[in-house]
Amino acid sequence: MRIFDPHIHMSSRTTDDYEAMHAAGVRAVTEPAFWGGQPRTSAATFCDYFDSLVGWERFRAAQFGIRHHCTIALNPKEANDPRCREVLDALPRYLAKDGVVAVGEVGFDSMTSEEEKVFARQLELAAEHELPVLVHTPHRDKAEGTRRSLDLVTASGLPPERVLIDHLNEVTVDLVADTGCWLGFSIYPDTKMDEHRMVRIFAEHGLDRMIVNSAADWGHSDPLKTAKTGRAMFEAGFSEDDVDRVLWRNPVEFYGQSGRLLLDPVEADPTAAFEGNSVLRGQRPR
Amino acid sequence: MRSTQNVTDVLEPAARTRWAELIDEVAANPTRIAVLFPAAARAIARGPVDPADPDGLITPRVEDEVRIALLRAAARRWDTSELTADLTALYRHGDAEEKRAVLRALDHLDLGDALLPLVHDALRSNDLRLIAAALGTYAARHLDDHAWRHGVLKCLFTGVPLDAIAGIAERGDAELARMVRTYVAERRAAGRPVPQDAHRVLQLCTPDPTAGEQDQED
Numbered sequence: 001m002r003i004f005d006p007h008i009h010m011s012s013r014t015t016d017d018y019e020a021m022h023a024a025g026v027r028a029v030t031e032p033a034f035w036g037g038q039p040r041t042s043a044a045t046f047c048d049y050f051d052s053l054v055g056w057e058r059f060r061a062a063q064f065g066i067r068h069h070c071t072i073a074l075n076p077k078e079a080n081d082p083r084c085r086e087v088l089d090a091l092p093r094y095l096a097k098d099g100v101v102a103v104g105e106v107g108f109d110s111m112t113s114e115e116e117k118v119f120a121r122q123l124e125l126a127a128e129h130e131l132p133v134l135v136h137t138p139h140r141d142k143a144e145g146t147r148r149s150l151d152l153v154t155a156s157g158l159p160p161e162r163v164l165i166d167h168l169n170e171v172t173v174d175l176v177a178d179t180g181c182w183l184g185f186s187i188y189p190d191t192k193m194d195e196h197r198m199v200r201i202f203a204e205h206g207l208d209r210m211i212v213n214s215a216a217d218w219g220h221s222d223p224l225k226t227a228k229t230g231r232a233m234f235e236a237g238f239s240e241d242d243v244d245r246v247l248w249r250n251p252v253e254f255y256g257q258s259g260r261l262l263l264d265p266v267e268a269d270p271t272a273a274f275e276g277n278s279v280l281r282g283q284r285p286r
Numbered sequence: 287m288r289s290t291q292n293v294t295d296v297l298e299p300a301a302r303t304r305w306a307e308l309i310d311e312v313a314a315n316p317t318r319i320a321v322l323f324p325a326a327a328r329a330i331a332r333g334p335v336d337p338a339d340p341d342g343l344i345t346p347r348v349e350d351e352v353r354i355a356l357l358r359a360a361a362r363r364w365d366t367s368e369l370t371a372d373l374t375a376l377y378r379h380g381d382a383e384e385k386r387a388v389l390r391a392l393d394h395l396d397l398g399d400a401l402l403p404l405v406h407d408a409l410r411s412n413d414l415r416l417i418a419a420a421l422g423t424y425a426a427r428h429l430d431d432h433a434w435r436h437g438v439l440k441c442l443f444t445g446v447p448l449d450a451i452a453g454i455a456e457r458g459d460a461e462l463a464r465m466v467r468t469y470v471a472e473r474r475a476a477g478r479p480v481p482q483d484a485h486r487v488l489q490l491c492t493p494d495p496t497a498g499e500q501d502q503e504d
Contacts, residue, residue, distance in 0.1 A: 047378075047379060051379075051381075054381060055381055055382075090379065092320060092321050093320050093321065093324060093375075093379045094324075094379070095321070096320075096321040096322070096323075096324040096325040097324050097325070097381070098325075098327070098328055129321075260328070273412075275382050275411060275412065275413040275416075276411060276412025276413045276414065276444075277412060
């Protein structure tokens with residue numbers, strides 16, 4: 001089973017996770033920029049975060065044989081803080097970088113007018129930079145948030161195949177199914193979706209434009225949920241090709257629209273250094 | 287030794303054409319450099335000009351030359367304060383390769399000492415590419431004696447080749463020689479080999495020709 005986890009916040013995860021993911025078949029990931037579990041208070045701290053997404057984390061993943069890409073955006077939750085909104089001016093510099101394969105996570109949190117303005121502006125940036133877009137749908141009032149997100153996407157004029165609507169479930173899947181957008185599902189231990197509910201949605205809706213992720217972060221989450229979904233698909237009678245389509249070819253096709261995916265195998269090299277620093281502790285890389 | 291290879295020797299004709307188009311775009315609208323500069327390697331080409339120097343410690347890499355040319359085009363349109371602000375932003379938001387190109391560009395732009403904070407930042411890093419690029423002709427001209435000597439010593443410590451440093455013969459002085467002799471003594475006391483470059487520094491900045499006498503164990 002080869003796996004591309006299209007949404008996982010590796011900066012919050014341990015080296016044990018990287019090892020377990022590689023052992024389970026994960027060979028590539030995309031790490032969306034999101035909030036850090038406590039509020040940021042300036043544009044500068046966002047830039048440090050973006051630097052780590054295109055730099056240190058990309059290097060760290062490679063040390064475990066995993067290709068790392070990222071998406072860059074001001075997330076909807078922090079779009080409400082005027083101190084954070086200043087980072088919008090710096091986004092173009094990051095959207096031009098090699099490892100950046102989409103604009104995201106954009107979307108709604110509490111559906112404020114500020115969130116909407118920031119969302120719309122970032123859809124414009126996606127068009128300017130010819131990048132796909134990763135749209136986060138809200139935890140609260142999810143169906144309404146999904147509808148309003150689709151309205152903004154339509155108004156932006158972006159081709160729907162360049163847009164992935166994420167964190168869908170049984171209630172919201174039908175809203176997106178006929179739009180031409182990609183459908184993302186986050187498989188969590190407790191909330192959002194689990195792998196068995198996911199398999200039932202596949203059985204009903206098919207595998208077209210379907211994308212599964214672990215969305216693992218600093219909270220209670222499981223970076224192996226992509227692999228577990230693959231196993232649940234096998235148990236339900238899906239074929240090897242079906243699983244490969246959902247766990248590898250679909251996310252590759254979506255993010256591949258950026259033209260910036262790197263998918264050739266990366267050999268773990270424990271002696272390598274990133275800007276002079278390594279993942280070793282107390283041992284010189286040379 | 288710097289390579290005799292030129293960047294235009296290693297670029298395909300199509301890449302040269304794209305490069306010229308990017309330079310024209312920056313010349314027409316210099317603010318575009320904010321997004322063209324980070325994307326330049328992907329858009330044009332990347333790789334060593336001198337295969338013997340893969341990290342471009344001595345001979346700037348293809349993408350360095352591409353980015354330097356974009357900065358020179360912007361510099362023709364901008365006054366010093368605009369150029370200083372934008373170089374600082376490109377460096378601040380750049381990855382190590384972009385930072386290296388900004389540092390290399392300083393040698394080609396007439397900017398006085400306003401960009402020294404970038405040189406100091408690079409010399410605080412542990413990244414050989416940045417340390418090497420920070421010690422070009424700009425640093426040789428503008429960096430204060432103390433920081434410049436410590437930069438040279440850091441090169442010996444980290445393995446940046448001496449050929450990466452501009453102006454050793456002109457700026458090397460008795461104090462640098464003293465620092466390097468101390469370094470050599472520490473290496474010997476620890477039973478470690480002394481890099482050949484340490485002796486070369488001593489030869490270049492010590493009037494006494496025997497001071498740089500070479501170790502046979504190297």
